[in-house]
Amino acid sequence: METDRIVLSVSDVRYEIAGRLLLDGLDLSVGAGESVAITGPSGSGKSTLLMCLLGLVRPQGGRIVVAGVDITRLRERALNRHRRDHMGMVFQFGELLPELTPLENTALAALLSGVPRRTAYADAEELLTTLGVPLGGTPTAELSGGERQRTAVARALINRPSLVLADEPTGALDGSTRDEVARMLFSVPRQWGCGLVVVTHDPAIAGRSDRHLHLSRGRLNDAGTALPGTGSTAGGAIR
Amino acid sequence: MNMLATYVRLFAIGRAAGRGSEGHGLRFTSLLCATFALALAAAVLVAGFAVYDGRELRGSARAPQYVGVADPDRAPLLVQVAYDDVGGAQRSIVFVDPRGGGVAPPPGVERWPAPGEAVLSKALRADLVREDSLDRYGKPVGSISEAGLEVPGERLAYVRPASGLLDPGNMTTAAGFGADERSVFGDRESLPPLSAFTFLVVGMLLFPAAVLVVVAARSGAAGRDRRVALLRALGAGTRARVVVNVGEAALPVALGASAAAVVVSLALPSNLTVPVVDFVLPATDLRRWAPALFAAVLAAALAVPAAVTLLHRTGRAGHGTRPRARNRFTSRRMAWSCPVFLLVATRGPDLLTGGGSLWFLVYVCGVVGTLATLPALIAAGVSALGRLLVRLGNRHGRPGALIAGRRAVAQPGVTARLVASVVVAIGLVTQIQLNTSLLNDAMIAAKATHERIGDSMLTVSSAADQRQNRAFLRDLPEGAQGLALEVESSDNRSIALYGDCAALRALNAPCGTSTADPADPRLQELTAWFGGGAADVTLHRADPPERLAREAERLLIVRDGGGDLPVGEVKEAAFRNLPAPQVMVVAGEWLFGAAELRDPAAWTLFLGVIGVGLLAFAAAANNLGDFLRFGRALAPLSVLVGHRGVFYAGAVWAILVPLAAAGAVGVLVSLWLAAPMTAKGAVLTWSFLASLLVLAQILAVLFWWWGSRSTAAQAAGWRPTAD
Known part of the structure; x- marks a missing residue:
């Protein structure tokens, strides 16, 4: 595990809106090859945290460093570029285009990033094969839930991001599919050398991560999950 | 009071919900335009009634009171109605000879002309000046004022014959002017009857405006339907749900109706000339019917919220990712029938010698069959072109083409409806224009x-x-x-x-x-x-x-x-x-007869272009709503990769190309279908077709820009929802 390379460092982030303090001096760091799960009750600020990590909203205080660059200081165009080059995201419902094939959905993210056509399709094919998604002319809408989420993961990885964010990635799946997708998802950091942050309501899913943090009162707290085989918690400070 | 306060609150909730709903911009603009179009169409219909009513009044006021007198020399007034070709049309020349001092001149004429003098209407005077023949009927003195004309632009002359040119034997005795029946002279022959005008306005303005109202009312329907279902689940009665829906639509409807009211008001102070048809709207008639005009605007303003309320559906599921099943719209059998009907329309009549009702029956069957099956053929074409776009998109790495192509293959009906609406509208309007301009054999021979x-x-x-x-x-x-x-x-x-x-x-x-x-x-x-x-x-x-x-x-x-x-x-x-x-x-x-068809044809052209424009607008707005839904699906990816250009590129294939092509295909199909009719003497003007083509291109660019900007802005506002 390459925790010596930090892909995400959140320092003393503060976010307030309409008189409500949602994030209150929050710290978080994630290393390459590491997975972190964040749970918390509804309204605890998980969405806000995701939006801050993506750079869609700017916190009133603190720093967010992704792949060595403080995104809170970037202008819009540079931020778009940095997000495209270093972040991927997996959504609860996949947010794939139902009419496109899995190959097309995956390659689309690369094409929109300016990757040459041959490379985009070749990389997409490799990713989908590795993740066990059938290649063919079947529209994504006609795949199973598990296959759709694998495709969504492939799309998130196509641009070789440093950091992958997942927003309730198993929330729309049933029992065995959920486990299968979770197993696949949490293998991504080690396999692809990126960091993974999963936001979820499901403690069972969160328990698969290297670290399980709980968001409450604007702060992240250890939910009691230690790293397997080390006996210590990894990464940066948690308040 | 509590009830009133509750309804006010519900109204405010409706307004707030509308502002925050999906596709708010499209819905707002569509409702505004739909209200404006419907109100103006209703006002045009009422204005037509006002003008025809005014013509009756003034036509009756100037009609000679014919009386039977044994000795024409004892008659108070002699009248003879004649005609002359001025400006290529037949115009009325009324010869008058007042015998008694007590006979008042006709309405609009200040004093009787002296022998050898003529009183002309302004429009006739202008025509005679153009022909360098102003004193053709005698020395022109004064003008016939609007009170003496059925419509301000009427061509009419009162001529008092010079001494030696009076022909009492061929003149009719009268006691004065003013009778129950309208005068037989004037431009009445060149204006279509009220029934024809009503048909034109209903078919070419009111119907397309109503279609636009339906499209606007159903725009953004998914969210509104869910809201209505939620209100019902919470126990809200019908009245409460109506108030919420009305609150949402109130502002755009009010703005649209106000804009229409302003346009109507502009026509009241003084005469306005309607372009293309060159018809002068009599402000006096419009002022007399002003309450009815504004009532028509108000009725439209009430009809739109009623449509919004009535056209919702409950219990409708949210969006799904599975493609819709193909339906009859995309039937293969219908698609293959279209060329057959086209052949029947263009070649079938050739097999029949002469003309007559059988010729028309074959032709009409062919035209109706073509227009009815054309949508299915278009849907098949859209699917095929979609597959081509997919190949191109994959081969050249073009995301916009790839996405649009896949959508066209999966849901050809969306694009096909857009194209078919425009093509069929152009086809129908062209057929009406052809029929209006159809000359009979004698007219054709006279022109030759x-x-x-x-x-x-x-x-x-x-x-x-x-x-x-x-x-x-x-x-x-x-x-x-x-x-x-x-x-x-x-x-x-x-x-x-x-x-x-x-x-x-x-x-x-x-x-x-x-x-x-x-x-x-x-x-x-x-x-x-x-x-x-x-x-x-x-x-x-x-x-x-x-x-x-x-x-x-x-x-x-x-x-x-x-x-x-x-x-x-x-x-x-x-x-x-x-x-x-x-x-x-x-x-x-016979040339006069042909010339009399010019004005009805011009009206058909004018109203037809507007009607096609409204239908194309409605079809494009419907398509735009679908494109916005597509935009929402693509928003997360576009935000993550920082790429908005895909919306502009996608809109080219989803909106601009189909709408532009629809205009071209519509004109082409209309030309084909028109061939048998033009061979029989009907006139299809190139300016008419060019207007329709240009209109389609303008709408294509306009909606491409609107769709691109809306989806890009929508994507910019996308946020993940982890809770």
Whole structure:
């Protein structure tokens, strides 16, 4: 595990809106090859945290460093570029285009990033094969839930991001599919050398991560999950 | 009071919900435009009634009160209605001779003209000036004011014959002006009847506006339907749900209705000229009907919220990712039937000799079948083009083409509906325009005659005596010669022309009795129209006025050496010397008939282009709503990769190309379908087709820009929802 390379460092982030303090001096760091799960009750600020990590909203205080660059200081165009080059995201419902094939959905993210056509399709094919998604002319809408989420993961990885964010990635799946997708998802950091942050309501899913943090009162707290085989918690400070 | 406060609150909730809903911008604009279009269409219909009502009033006020008097010399007033060709159309010339001092002049005329004077309407005066013939009917004095005209742009003249040109035997006795029945003179023949106008407005304005209302009311329906279902689940009654829906639609409807009211108001203070048809709207009639005009606007403003309320569906599921099943719209059988019907329409009539009702039946069946099956063919075409786009998108790495192509293959109905709506609308409007302009066989022949011989031969009819005819012939412009025309009444197979040597030489005949040169095109046309096509034409040296006093019916005026006559000068000579003369080109009465179709055709063109525009707008707005839904699906990815250009590229294939192509295909199909009708004499003007084509292109660009910007802005506002 390459925790010596930090892909995400959140320092003393503060976010307030309409008189409500949602994030209150929050710290978080994630290393390459590491997975972190964040749970918390509804309204605890998980969405806000995701939006801050993506750079869609700017916190009133603190720093967010992704792949060595403080995104809170970037202008819009540079931020778009940095997000495209270093972040991927997996959504609860996949947010794939139902009419496109899995190959097309995956390659689309690369094409929109300016990757040459041959490379985009070749990389997409490799990713989908590795993740066990059938290649063919079947529209994504006609795949199973598990296959759709694998495709969504492939799309998130196509641009070789440093950091992958997942927003309730198993929330729309049933029992065995959920486990299968979770197993696949949490293998991504080690396999692809990126960091993974999963936001979820499901403690069972969160328990698969290297670290399980709980968001409450604007702060992240250890939910009691230690790293397997080390006996210590990894990464940066948690308040 | 509590109830009122509750409804006010619900109204406010509706407004707030609308602002925050999906596709708010599209829905707002669509409702505003739909209300404006519906209100204006309703106002146009009412304005039509107002104008026709005004025509009845003024037409009745100037109608002569005909009375039976044994001795015409004792009649208070003599009236004779005649016609003259001015500006290519037949215009009314009313000869009047007041006998008693107590008879008031006709409405709109300040004082009686003196003998040899004429009072002209402004429009007729302008036409005569253009023909350099202002004093054709006599010395022009004063103008007929609007109170004496059925519509401000009417062409009309009151002429008091000069002494010596009065013909009491051919004039009708009257006691004055003002009767229950409208006057028979004026431009009434050139304006369509009220029923035809109503049909045009309902079909070309109200119906398309209603379609736009339906599309606007269903725009963004998914969210609204969910909201209504939620309100019902919470126990809200019908009235409460209605108030919420009305609250959402209130602002755009109010703005649209206000804009229409402003447009209506602009027409009230003074006359406005309607472009294209060049019709002057009488402000007095509109002011008299002002309450009805604004009531029409208000009715439209109430109809739109009613449509919004009535056109919701409950229990509708949220969006799914599975493609919709194909339906009859995309039926293969229907698609293959379309070329067959097209063949029936364009070639079927050729198999039938002559014309008649069977010809029209075959043609109409072909046209109706083509337009009914065209949507299925278009859907098949959209699918095929979609597959091509997918191949291109994959081959060249073009995301916009790839996405649009896949959508077209999965849901061809979306694009097909857009294209089919525009194509069928253009096809229908073109058919109406063709029918409106259809000339009968005689009109076609008359136009062909005029194209062959122009103004080289004129006929002159009047009740003149020999002295008057002689004076007219002496007064003809230089180079013009007159002959008396006599048609053998027993068999219509012989025509005799009587003239002096100069007149005979003008027809390349010797000075004596001879048979006419069969190669002379003028005499060929004379034979065709007066002799049944197979008559012999003989020429005789004789005195034309003397022959007119005996058997001959009219004078024929020709020019030395052939060539066109100076028609204006001939007419001036006729009106100077003959009582109530009628001067026409050969077959002129049929040319008048053809000319009378010009105005209805212009109205069809004008209203048709607007109607097609409204339908195309509605179809494009519907398509845009679907594109916005697509935009929402793509928003997360576009935000993550920082790429908004895909929306612009996608909109090119999803909106711009289909709408632009629809205009071109519509014009092409209309041209094909029009061929049999144009061969029969119907007129399809290129300006009409060009207007429709340009309109489609403008809408294509406009909606492409709107769709691209809306989806890009929508994507910019996307946020993940982890809770």
